[in-house]
Amino acid sequence: MNILILGAGQLARMMSLAGAPLNLNVVAYDVGSKQIKHPLTGEVYSTSLEQAILNADAITAEFEHIPDDVLTLCCNSNKFYPGKAAIKTGGDRSLEKALLDKTNVTCAPYQLITEKAHLEHAVKILGKPLVIKTCQAGYDGKGQWRLKSDSQIDEIWSQMSDFIASGTELAPHTIIAEKMIPFDREVSIIGARDKHGNVAIYPLTENEHTNGVLTLSIAGKNNHSVEAQANDAFTKIANELNYVGVLAIEFFDVQGTLLVNEIAPRVHNSGHWTQQGCHCSQFENHMRAVAGLPLGNTELKHITAMINVLGQPNIPADVLKYADVTSHWYGKTAKPGRKMGHINVSATSMNDLADKLGELTEYLPEQDYPGILKAAANLI
Ligand code: ATP
Ligand code: MG
Ligand code: MG
Structure with a gap:
């Protein structure tokens, strides 16, 4: 099957990598340059957007800020998932709040x-x-x-x-x-919904932001009451949008009560840990859903953390000596603060994870990877 992704950044890249073993061939539409590209090499094809839409069996997006004419063209093909309403809502905070009010999901x-x-x-x-x-x-x-x-x-x-x-x-x-919400922590829920309305939700993720940028995500801390609230919000919102694909919701946890921060109608940075932490990653599940394939297993295999690598020209090679560390590099030009790649770290317990995060900060200095030590200290 051929899949067209609107957007040619790291999310399209990782969806394409996850789609290949499923025999899904991905091309990416770079909205900025208006070119159809190879999602890994960036090679530009001579195909027009109209032709790529015709060639595609399914169309999806890696981000929500898509020009209206492009969105309309894709939706008119009846092959676009998660659908125009979902993308429009995720790309406009006023529509997002209206959806939350309509579904009785609490936000700030x-x-x-x-x-x-x-x-x-x-x-x-x-x-x-x-x-x-x-x-x-x-x-x-x-x-x-x-x-x-x-x-x-x-x-x-x-x-x-x-x-x-x-x-x-x-x-x-x-x-x-x-x-301004005086939250105790930030969490997110990532899940997939297929064309028949089946839902598969990943375990709750705890997120550390620095200056508004996600720096660290941790999965595997149990908190059943908070997770139940997040799953309930996910199901209400995904059903209301008749959603197909992976959807992410960010929350503030205020003394055990969740308030929605925002919704992302796509795979999400706080779900990157699923590449090592679960049998079926968020990228694979998104590809499965839009291609009409059965959803994959979202259970936690082991405690996993993700560290965003910001602004570096390359992956610090020393971190690769660790058996439980996996690198995902995006192949972008380095700029200060830019998300260049991420590493996933798996662990047998929260103490083990705290130890590993502590050791990794030797190679990932706190000034470049803020929030790691703070989060590690909170784990034990
Ligand atoms: P993203 O890259 O996640 O899409 P964004 O630019 O859409 O980011 P938000 O998620 O809305 O931005 O905000 C970024 C961060 O700023 C949040 O994760 C949170 O740390 C902080 N923040 C945002 N809104 C509030 C709020 N109402 N109260 C307290 N902190 C907030
Ligand atoms: Mg956010
Ligand atoms: Mg956002």
Whole structure:
């Protein structure tokens, strides 16, 4: 079968690697350059998008910020999964909040903002501090402001209004203000839903972010009550969207109660650990779902952590001496802070994982890989 992926980054690359043993052949559409590419080598094909759509048995996406005309073209083929509603919702925080309200899934209290008076109103209603986010763009914590005092309102508004003004009638730009949640930790749930409505959910993942960027994910800490809340939210949202493929939901854990942070209608960075931690990775399950194949096993094989390697030109070779460490490199040009690859670390117990994370920081210095030591200390 031929699969077309919208987006030609690391997620398309890892989906393609997972699809090959299933006899799924992947081509990627680079939305920026408007070229059809090989997902691993970047080789550019002469195929047009229209031709690639015709050639494809199924079409999917590695990200949610897809131009409307491309999305419409793909959806009109009736081969696009997870579907237009899911991608649109995941790409617009105001639609995301509306979906959460509709399905009765709790999120951080919020106010939508299109003019300055709304921002002043949000400060009054929600209190300070506020996290202010662009609704239609942003990833890795980009497109966000933290409002801690009234004196910042003018300056933040002037930046916000630039963003709002850059929208168009067809593609409006809006802003959302959220109450800053004093969470104990951040967790996420990743799962797959197939064309018949069957659902397979991975164990809960605990995530450490630094400056808005995911640095570390850990799977295998048991917390059944929190996991049950996350699974319930997953099932409600996936069913409401009639979702097909892998879906990720990020949460804040506030004293054992989960609030949704955001939804990603795709494979997700906090699910990369499944490549070593489970029989069937999130990438394989996404490919299976969109290709109409049965979903694979999502049970935990062993405790696994994922460390994002940021900004480095290469994988630090010393980490490969460890039998339980696996490298996944994305083949991108290095830039400071850019996600260049990740390593997965498997362990027999949380103590074992804490020891391994501690040892790895010798080769992955804390200033380059922040959050590892803090998380390791929390494990024991
Ligand atoms: P991603 O790369 O995950 O898509 P993003 O740019 O969409 O990131 P968010 O996930 O919304 O951004 O926010 C990034 C991080 O900022 C969160 O993981 C969390 O650590 C912090 N954050 C966001 N919203 C809030 C909030 N309302 N209260 C407290 N912290 C928040
Ligand atoms: Mg996001
Ligand atoms: Mg996020």
